[in-house]
Amino acid sequence: MLTRRKVLRVGATAAALAAAPAGLVVGSRSGTARAAESPFTTPLKVPAPLRPVRLAGHDFYRLTTREADVTLLPGTTTRIRSFNGAMSPLIVARRGRPVVIEQVNRLSVPFSMHLHGGHTPQRSDGHPMNQVKPGESRLFRYPNEQRAATLWLHDHSHEDHAENIYRGLAATYLLTDDFEEQLPLPKGRYDVTLQLRDAKFQGDGRLDWDLHGFDERHTILVNGRPRPYFEVAARKYRLRLVNTANERPFLLQLGDGEEFTHIATDGGLLPEPVPTRVLQLWPGERQEIVVDFSRHGVGRKLVLSNTYPYEGESGEVMRFDVVREASDPSRVPGKLRPVPDLGTSAVEREFTMSFDAKTGQHLINGRPFDMHRVDIRPRLGVAETWKIVNGDGEYGIPHSMHPHLDAFKVLDRNGKPPAPGEAGLKDTVTVPAGEYARIQVRFTEHTGLYMYHCHMLSHVQMGMMGQMEITR
Ligand SMILES: [Cu+2]
Incomplete structure (x- = not known):
């Protein structure tokens, strides 16, 4: 508790x-x-990228979610929940070449795979209603039509995701593109x-x-x-x-x-x-x-x-x-990558994140997550400004906001411009207790039901998640 x-x-x-x-x-x-x-x-383990089966037009992987006994601490064995038996696997993908993953669930709990930071059609986004039950399998398709970034794969099933991630189900998904490679x-x-x-x-x-x-x-x-x-x-x-x-x-x-x-x-x-x-x-x-x-x-x-x-x-x-x-031909250029202009926001929304000490729940705008309720309906291609308010000054609890589907810009924090390190595209922003941040987001290309939530996982499990339906 x-x-x-x-x-x-x-x-x-x-x-x-x-x-x-x-x-x-x-x-x-x-x-x-x-x-x-x-x-x-202990020496660091640098994971080698998983080897895909290369098929016409896409890379195919089979990821089996299962328990495995591995050594994490020297001289001991730890039972983990894993993708294909290992901790921290790595997938390397290239912009313009889709990745298809067949997820085979051999765990005793449901699993719903989410590519964090992925610009993904709804049916492959790991909505809690799309979970893969024990013994079942499902195909997830990632178009990889977005700029190069370091993403990660994790569970999004509502009841078990915090424990699944804690017990080892987290893979890095590195997306490259021509711009970055040159x-x-x-x-x-x-x-x-x-x-x-x-x-x-x-x-x-x-x-x-x-x-x-x-x-x-x-x-x-x-x-x-x-x-x-x-x-x-x-x-x-x-x-x-x-x-x-x-x-x-x-x-x-x-x-x-x-x-x-x-x-x-x-x-x-x-x-x-x-x-x-x-x-x-x-x-x-x-x-x-x-x-x-x-x-x-x-x-x-x-x-x-x-x-x-x-x-x-x-x-x-x-x-x-x-x-x-070692010789070193590399250098860090003075300019890296311009951030796209998202246009002028036509919609403003406010999200207050708060802990309810009476029920132990974490709430967004006073309500816990309800899979049968749509909280907001953003329009495709219309820029929105979201004010994320941390209402927990009294308790000192930090919260974050992670909308699925598209990355956003941090506009300001408590009315002041963000630090230079926050000047790029973000998909998760943390707001310390009692503070606020404003972000600008524009959802593009895909319609349907997506989630937005805090990324402190016990908070999500205790209700801090909302559902949006993106419409034309
Ligand atoms: Cu939170």
Whole structure:
């Protein structure tokens, strides 16, 4: 159960994050490392892309959702829920070439696959009513007619998605295109996806699950490995950070506050690179950075840390060990990708996100999710401005907004322009307690029923989701 004490604890984290100005170094909060898990003893696993069956006009994959026994913590076995038996698999797709996935559900619970950030027809968007029951299978078709971006696949079944994602069902879906490939950014083995999340383990390696236990998940996993180390060359790397945790925000810092370059967010490349020393990564979000390890030299070890860990844990996330020289033809251009003009908004809407202490539910505009109710009816091609109000100043709970189907622009936060790192297309925006943000969104091409919701997963499960019908 979500207690008031627990609510206030997450509030403290959220307030600290809100207070940290972008681009400034924030000092590490002291925390006690848990002796049982020494960090940096396990190498990072860099997943190889899954191999599709190439068919005329599209790439075909079969993803079986099933339980699997894997080693996450050294010397122990963990039963996970997986795609094809592995944690953090990777799919690489190309703009203009559709991907078709046959999802075969061998779990004992329903599953509804959603491509987060995907511009996807309704029948393949993972609406909770389209769930795949145990023993059944279903085809999902992703047209990939959108700009290059780092997306991710996860469950969207209403009752079990938080637990399914927690137990391992999260895949990265990397979409490339010609525009991005002609830029001289780091490529190939120097373009690395890092899925960040947390978990709570029992001593024997079993995962401990509690919907409301977010601040007891003290083990940080990167691509399924606990606080790993990664041997890198003294050159530039592109790092694609994906937060697949149910609720944990990361406020990331490299080494003693080294500078790196923020190049992309949820919807792909920023208009221009942003040099920074700190990076916020909220649940569901993606942030991409370029780190130049040649500045540090062979022999340096740089810890990536979360500067606002929960009480009783250390902030270490992973360590980069610079182990060899390498040539480096890559560079970060001064301009990356212009953000499209969405036109003038013809519709304004307001969404107040709030926790109801009497019922324990999380509400949007005073109501919990109802699959049989359509909350809003946006028109195809008409730009809208949404004001997202966090009504939980009293409890200190952060909330986010993630509309399906199309990415949006952040117009302002509390009336002020967004930070340069939020100047690109986003699909998930977090609003700290008591604050508001305005976004502009325009739904295009596909009609039908889609969801919009907070991406703190216990909040969604406790009602913080709405349904929109996009009409012509
Ligand atoms: Cu929320």
